[in-house]
Amino acid sequence: MSDPKPTQTPIIAKPSSGDNSGNRPANRTAAFRALLSYAKPHRWMFAAVFGSALLAISADLLQPYLVKIAIDDELLTGEHEMRKLIILGAVYLLMAVVSFAFGYLQSVLVQRIGQSIVARLREDLFRHITNQSMSFFDRHPIGSLVTNESSDTETISQFFTQVLISLVRDGLMLILVVAFMFSLDARLAAFCLLLFPVIIGIAIAFRRALRQSYQRARSQLSRVIAFVAENLSGMSLTQAFRQEQEQRRRFAEKNSNYLRESLREIRTSVMFNRTYDTLGNIAVALVVWLGGLAVLDNAIAFGVLYAFINYIRQFFQPINQMTQQWNTLQSTFVSVERLWRIFSQEPEVKEPSADEAVRPAPAAVRGAIDFNGVSFAYIEGRDVLRELDLHIQPGEFIGIVGTTGAGKSSLVNLLARFYDVRAGNIMIDGIDVKRMPQDDLHRIVGLVQQEPFLYSGSIIDNVRLFREEITREQAIEACRLVGAHAMIMRLKDGYDTRLSERGSGLSAGERQLLSFARIVVHQPRILILDEATANLDSHTERLIQQALHVVSEGRTTLVIAHRLSTIQHADRIIVMRNGLIEEQGTHATLLEDRGYYAELYAHSRRGGTLSHAEGRLSV
Numbered sequence: 001m002s003d004p005k006p007t008q009t010p011i012i013a014k015p016s017s018g019d020n021s022g023n024r025p026a027n028r029t030a031a032f033r034a035l036l037s038y039a040k041p042h043r044w045m046f047a048a049v050f051g052s053a054l055l056a057i058s059a060d061l062l063q064p065y066l067v068k069i070a071i072d073d074e075l076l077t078g079e080h081e082m083r084k085l086i087i088l089g090a091v092y093l094l095m096a097v098v099s100f101a102f103g104y105l106q107s108v109l110v111q112r113i114g115q116s117i118v119a120r121l122r123e124d125l126f127r128h129i130t131n132q133s134m135s136f137f138d139r140h141p142i143g144s145l146v147t148n149e150s151s152d153t154e155t156i157s158q159f160f161t162q163v164l165i166s167l168v169r170d171g172l173m174l175i176l177v178v179a180f181m182f183s184l185d186a187r188l189a190a191f192c193l194l195l196f197p198v199i200i201g202i203a204i205a206f207r208r209a210l211r212q213s214y215q216r217a218r219s220q221l222s223r224v225i226a227f228v229a230e231n232l233s234g235m236s237l238t239q240a241f242r243q244e245q246e247q248r249r250r251f252a253e254k255n256s257n258y259l260r261e262s263l264r265e266i267r268t269s270v271m272f273n274r275t276y277d278t279l280g281n282i283a284v285a286l287v288v289w290l291g292g293l294a295v296l297d298n299a300i301a302f303g304v305l306y307a308f309i310n311y312i313r314q315f316f317q318p319i320n321q322m323t324q325q326w327n328t329l330q331s332t333f334v335s336v337e338r339l340w341r342i343f344s345q346e347p348e349v350k351e352p353s354a355d356e357a358v359r360p361a362p363a364a365v366r367g368a369i370d371f372n373g374v375s376f377a378y379i380e381g382r383d384v385l386r387e388l389d390l391h392i393q394p395g396e397f398i399g400i401v402g403t404t405g406a407g408k409s410s411l412v413n414l415l416a417r418f419y420d421v422r423a424g425n426i427m428i429d430g431i432d433v434k435r436m437p438q439d440d441l442h443r444i445v446g447l448v449q450q451e452p453f454l455y456s457g458s459i460i461d462n463v464r465l466f467r468e469e470i471t472r473e474q475a476i477e478a479c480r481l482v483g484a485h486a487m488i489m490r491l492k493d494g495y496d497t498r499l500s501e502r503g504s505g506l507s508a509g510e511r512q513l514l515s516f517a518r519i520v521v522h523q524p525r526i527l528i529l530d531e532a533t534a535n536l537d538s539h540t541e542r543l544i545q546q547a548l549h550v551v552s553e554g555r556t557t558l559v560i561a562h563r564l565s566t567i568q569h570a571d572r573i574i575v576m577r578n579g580l581i582e583e584q585g586t587h588a589t590l591l592e593d594r595g596y597y598a599e600l601y602a603h604s605r606r607g608g609t610l611s612h613a614e615g616r617l618s619v
């Protein structure tokens with residue numbers, strides 16, 4: 001019942017062989033090389049950016065040179081020709097226009113490249129995550145995956161739109177400024193280059209402070225975000241236990257920590273910029289002094305001094321810009337490594353190779369299921385199912401009951417191949433589930449979860465799961481069949497009612513009815529139902545019973561039951577305890593045996609549910 005898994009591979013999905021453990025520290029160089037491979041398809045655009053930057057900067061740098069010509073060749077010679085001055089003025093204006101036009105083009109192109117790279121990256125990442133096995137989601141909290149998908153990809157976008165462009169543009173600018181200065185006067189230019197070590201020294205001195213303050217501010221911000229996310233999802237608990245004031249106090253504390261660190265970061269950054277500015281001003285003063293002496297000695301022309309003063313300012317600007325990218329570069333490293341770690345993980349549940357794959361036609365599947373000596377562990381060494389044997393006939397209705405943690409959900413998770421068995425095998429109609437492509441398997445095995453997941457969208461979309469080939473009429477007919485029609489018609493917009501996140505506008509029972517309708521529409525040959533533990537009112541419970549009766553008709557059905565009434569009429573009831581099947585039989589034979597099931601039954605008659613901790617009877 002899952003959507004088909006796309007086969008297109010992401011550019012950075014494949015780490016070199018031997019590097020796919022996923023848990024070992026990511027290799028930064030390899031990660032960056034992979035990231036740059038995303039830029040490869042845009043190489044011509046990058047060339048256009050480079051060309052535009054070159055033109056814009058050259059036009060910028062020519063302007064002081066034109067003024068220098070006007071001063072030295074026209075104004076100070078006393079033989080100035082108006083025509084030449086007008087031409088110089090016009091060229092100056094033209095240069096300003098060229099600088100504007102190509103500067104604009106370069107910025108637009110670079111944003112375009114950056115955004116398309118990141119859109120592609122986000123898509124690949126989402127595809128990669130959706131292809132992962134359930135064990136991956138056990139290891140990666142949803143919150144951190146959301147951060148990967150949103151802010152990590154955004155940081156990488158900044159790498160292309162800010163860091164890379166700064167390296168190109170400011171690097172070019174620096175080279176051209178130095179070239180212009182040397183062409184004007186090698187001595188003054190050499191003097192300016194002496195400032196380089198000072199500039200580098202200041203950058204190094206500030207770098208540590210900048211990085212630390214940046215990291216501290218980021219970590220305080222992520223604490224604020226995590227706290228808000230946690231609180232929003234637990235809001236009902238907060239209100240039920242009157243925790244609002246305490247939570248507000250904790251939030252205020254985190255918020256003020258973030259404020260303090262942000263202000264510190266800004267102070268460090270401003271201090272750094274001002275220091276640079278001051279250094280720039282000192283350099284100008286020195287140039288005026290040294291250059292002024294040279295002009296008085298007639299060693300250089302006045303226009304040269306004028307142009308030099310301009311260039312020395314432009315000399316500091318790119319260096320300042322490039323050092324400012326340091327923080328972004330640092331966070332890009334962190335983000336790339338984090339994404340690389342995700343991309344390096346191969347799904348643990350593997351698709352069968354073309355030779356092994358068996359693709360039974362869903363309609364021809366009879367629905368016989370065999371668990372042969374199945375052992376399974378989520379964590380190595382801690383088996384939750386132990387050499388379990390279970391053979392189910394086509395069309396059989398199986399009820400599964402047992403203590404909490406007995407392994408009921410694990411059993412059905414293995415049948416749907418969310419995880420792979422550690423030992424033994426699971427067959428459907430004699431075919432090992434490992435040999436069925438997952439698309440086919442999920443068309444054969446339909447699942448109604450304890451907490452059915454509803455997408456934000458309309459009711460109709462949720463029933464047909466966005467599949468266009470299923471008509472509205474078919475979806476409505478399915479809802480009628482499972483008895484959900486009346487309930488849906490009571491909603492504001494009927495079948496077009498838009499559900500909020502996870503279907504929070506509906507009750508647990510209503511959500512289950514909708515997922516029954518999905519089963520009717522998608523027609524899997526095997527149905528797994530993890531019954532909702534929520535206490536349903538007797539009317540909804542009756543509706544669910546009837547719906548279950550309808551959807552189990554002609555299908556092999558496995559129901560993990562929390563209410564006895566759901567499975568009392570099952571063909572067979574499996575009683576599980578500590579990863580083993582303790583008893584099995586019909587309701588009547590199990591009661592006769594006076595074993596664990598009879599004990600559970602007596603307990604449920606007193607008003608308890610069927611699963612409880614380690615077999616201890618608690619109401």
Ligand SMILES: Nc1ncnc2c1ncn2[C@@H]1O[C@H](COP(=O)(O)OP(=O)(O)OP(=O)(O)O)[C@@H](O)[C@H]1O
Binds near residue numbers: 378379402405611
């Ligand atoms: N994702 C997981 N990672 C690690 N251990 C898990 C995971 N899911 C379940 N377990 C453990 O496996 C054992 C069996 O769990 P399972 O969910 O199959 O029990 P269950 O019989 O369905 O229980 P319940 O009736 O409470 O749903 C439990 O000890 C549980 O703690």
